[in-house]
Amino acid sequence: xxxxxxxxxxxLSRQVPEKSFADDxxxxxxxxxxxxxxxxxxxxxxxxxxxxxxxxxxxxTVGSDEQALVLRFGRTQGVGEERLLGPGLHWIxxxxxxxxxxxxxxKKVNLAIGTFWYYQTEAExxxxxxxxxxxxxxxxxxxxDGYCLTRSEAQENAPAGSDGSDxxxxxxxxxxxxxxxxxxxxxxxTYIEDIKPGEIYFDVxxxxxxxxxxxxxxxxxxxxxxxYTIDEAIESQDRIPKHVRRLMQERxxxxxxxxxxxxxxxxxxxWPRQVDDAFQASIEASQKSQxxxxxxxxxxxxxxxxxxxxxxxxxxxxxxxxxxxxxxxAQKTLLWSQLAGAAQEKIADARAYRTAVxxxxxxxxxxxxxxxxxxxxxxxxxxxKIYQDAIEYILNNTDEKFIIQPTxxxxxxxxxxxxxxxxxxxxx
Numbered sequence: 001x002x003x004x005x006x007x008x009x010x011x012l013s014r015q016v017p018e019k020s021f022a023d024d025x026x027x028x029x030x031x032x033x034x035x036x037x038x039x040x041x042x043x044x045x046x047x048x049x050x051x052x053x054x055x056x057x058x059x060x061t062v063g064s065d066e067q068a069l070v071l072r073f074g075r076t077q078g079v080g081e082e083r084l085l086g087p088g089l090h091w092i093x094x095x096x097x098x099x100x101x102x103x104x105x106x107k108k109v110n111l112a113i114g115t116f117w118y119y120q121t122e123a124e125x126x127x128x129x130x131x132x133x134x135x136x137x138x139x140x141x142x143x144x145d146g147y148c149l150t151r152s153e154a155q156e157n158a159p160a161g162s163d164g165s166d167x168x169x170x171x172x173x174x175x176x177x178x179x180x181x182x183x184x185x186x187x188x189x190t191y192i193e194d195i196k197p198g199e200i201y202f203d204v205x206x207x208x209x210x211x212x213x214x215x216x217x218x219x220x221x222x223x224x225x226x227x228y229t230i231d232e233a234i235e236s237q238d239r240i241p242k243h244v245r246r247l248m249q250e251r252x253x254x255x256x257x258x259x260x261x262x263x264x265x266x267x268x269x270x271w272p273r274q275v276d277d278a279f280q281a282s283i284e285a286s287q288k289s290q291x292x293x294x295x296x297x298x299x300x301x302x303x304x305x306x307x308x309x310x311x312x313x314x315x316x317x318x319x320x321x322x323x324x325x326x327x328x329x330a331q332k333t334l335l336w337s338q339l340a341g342a343a344q345e346k347i348a349d350a351r352a353y354r355t356a357v358x359x360x361x362x363x364x365x366x367x368x369x370x371x372x373x374x375x376x377x378x379x380x381x382x383x384x385k386i387y388q389d390a391i392e393y394i395l396n397n398t399d400e401k402f403i404i405q406p407t408x409x410x411x412x413x414x415x416x417x418x419x420x421x422x423x424x425x426x427x428x
Contacts, residue, residue, distance in 0.1 A: 058092050061089050067084045068085040068102045072098050085100075110177050111175070113217055116146045116171055119141065150169075180205075190208075216251050
């Protein structure tokens with residue numbers, strides 16, 4: 001083999017590996033390019049999915065008993081009524097751009113207030129403690145027992161230098177029912193704790209505003225009760241809750257809480273247990289007094305109604321204006337004519353009797369005028385005729401007649417006539 005052939009073989013041997021490497025490099029580049037294209041496509045799909053998911057997360061549902069506020073970077077969005085979102089599906093920019101705050105506005109929440117009730121153990125609350133008489137302490141403990149003071153009552157026979165004010169203590173149990181009626185004011189002006197994972201926002205709201213409501217209703221109760229005495233506090237159990245509700249709502253409106261007081265209900269009320277016997281005796285005496293007054297008033301009304309009818313009550317009422325003595329005769333006649341019942345019968349009988357007397361007197365006067373000329377001529381004869389007519393009238397209108405002839409020697413003789421004899425003896 002010549003040197004030239006050797007050189008040609010070496011060249012061939014060098015050219016074959018270099019060409020194979022280039023081909024391999026081109027194939028790898030093509031594979032990498034295809035992989036990158038696929039990756040970019042997948043990445044685009046993922047990005048699109050993420051964007052869609054991000055936008056889809058902006059769909060929020062507001063419950064049927066809720067209203068919602070939309071906060072954009074912490075500021076409330078919307079104008080007027082558009083600031084509140086009603087029940088249904090709504091879309092907002094996802095967090096952290098927008099945030100939806102749902103506030104339950106239709107739910108009514110009950111809150112029991114036992115601040116003014118006396119201390120009870122858990123067993124006593126459950127009704128498993130000893131009998132009531134056995135567990136009453138001798139004295140009220142102001143540290144443990146809740147109570148409320150009523151208005152003082154000035155005593156008539158107070159010692160010098162004192163009005164004898166008598167403050168009394170009562171125990172109350174209340175129940176407050178409220179709801180949120182202004183979500184925007186509530187969100188802005190009422191403190192709500194941060195929501196922890198797993199907590200329900202409604203429960204957080206209820207727990208957060210409980211101290212506020214307890215303070216306000218306690219202040220309202222204390223303020224209201226200074227307007228009532230102990231007797232009024234016992235008898236005005238319908239009026240006092242309305243008074244407390246009004247004071248509480250005024251205070252909530254002053255702080256713009258956005259909370260509406262639905263009702264304030266007085267669950268239970270009692271005086272201090274230590275003076276229970278005295279209060280029971282006082283209540284019993286008061287009830288007897290009221291019963292006696294009521295019976296007397298009913299008897300008086302019935303008597304007046306029977307005597308003069310409904311008009312009698314109106315004539316004698318304090319609202320009648322003028323008294324009967326201040327009225328004219330025409331007014332009196334008009335009023336008496338409006339009476340009914342026994343009074344009307346008496347008035348009718350009196351009027352009939354008056355008419356009969358007047359007519360009889362007029363008839364007698366006419367008769368005497370007619371016989372006056374005859375009387376002047378023959379007085380004895382006229383008088384005898386009048387006497388005979390009177391005797392005839394009397395005898396004709398008597399049931400029994402006794403005629404006694406005078407006799408000589410009848411001195412010291414008694415004549416006895418039995419009056420009101422048995423009617424069955426008359427025919428005999």
